[in-house]
Amino acid sequence: QDVPIVTIDGPGGAGKGTIAQAIAARLDWHFLDSGAIYRLLALDSLEAGIAVDDLPALIARSQALQIEFPTVGPQAGEVLLNGVVVTTAIRDEACGARASELAAIPAVRDALLARQRAFRQWPGLVADGRDMGTVVFPDAAVKIFLTASAEERARRRHKQLMEQGVSANLADLLQELRARDQRDMNRAVAPLAPAEDAISVDTTSMDVEAVIRTVMEQVEACI
Numbered sequence: 001q002d003v004p005i006v007t008i009d010g011p012g013g014a015g016k017g018t019i020a021q022a023i024a025a026r027l028d029w030h031f032l033d034s035g036a037i038y039r040l041l042a043l044d045s046l047e048a049g050i051a052v053d054d055l056p057a058l059i060a061r062s063q064a065l066q067i068e069f070p071t072v073g074p075q076a077g078e079v080l081l082n083g084v085v086v087t088t089a090i091r092d093e094a095c096g097a098r099a100s101e102l103a104a105i106p107a108v109r110d111a112l113l114a115r116q117r118a119f120r121q122w123p124g125l126v127a128d129g130r131d132m133g134t135v136v137f138p139d140a141a142v143k144i145f146l147t148a149s150a151e152e153r154a155r156r157r158h159k160q161l162m163e164q165g166v167s168a169n170l171a172d173l174l175q176e177l178r179a180r181d182q183r184d185m186n187r188a189v190a191p192l193a194p195a196e197d198a199i200s201v202d203t204t205s206m207d208v209e210a211v212i213r214t215v216m217e218q219v220e221a222c223i
């Protein structure tokens with residue numbers, strides 16, 4: 001029997017990461033933040049000075065990246081690139097913007113496909129991203145598509161940054177988020193769209209607990 005999967009896709013800032021991690025913790029399953037994989041390649045290529053059109057170099061880096069998402073021990077919850085903690089570094093907007101540019105390149109997506117599928121391990125996997133239910137794990141048992149209005153997503157992001165002590169302008173965040181939505185939805189390969197068999201959940205006026213409950217109900221009904 002195949003390892004069961006729950007996929008959580010949707011636009012940036014919809015709360016996928018928070019929800020997917022909470023579901024993985026409740027089920028005691030593995031967790032894949034696929035956006036972090038694109039962000040790691042973005043950070044790595046920015047640091048190495050690789051241009052977005054240097055395909056051979058990008059593909060070589062995709063295969064060579066050493067990625068770790070420890071879930072236990074002193075580094076639990078951190079993201080490591082080639083042994084270095086980059087949890088905060090990959091979250092900045094420059095990295096997000098570069099990630100979204102790289103994610104529009106078919107050969108880059110292909111190079112990262114096997115790396116994402118390698119996270120499918122017993123007893124199960126909760127994977128969040130844009131194309132988890134459509135491309136990477138089309139046979140997932142439960143597929144959720146999380147949305148929220150762009151304004152609400154920008155507001156949440158703003159709050160999160162303030163809590164981290166990072167100053168940010170709400171109007172700028174909204175503009176960046178809309179630009180990223182456009183790029184993610186309009187790209188030729190694996191555009192952001194719900195899988196045919198996905199359950200859409202609009203979280204605009206829901207709190208985190210309510211979203212977790214809704215997703216858990218679907219999981220319990222299907223697995």
Ligand code: C5P
Nearest residue numbers: 012034035036038099100103129130131
């Ligand atoms: O989710 P996050 O904002 O971390 O993702 C960063 C970028 O990576 C997104 O804007 C998107 O372009 C890309 N991405 C993707 N497919 C995924 C996850 C992320 O194209 N499964």
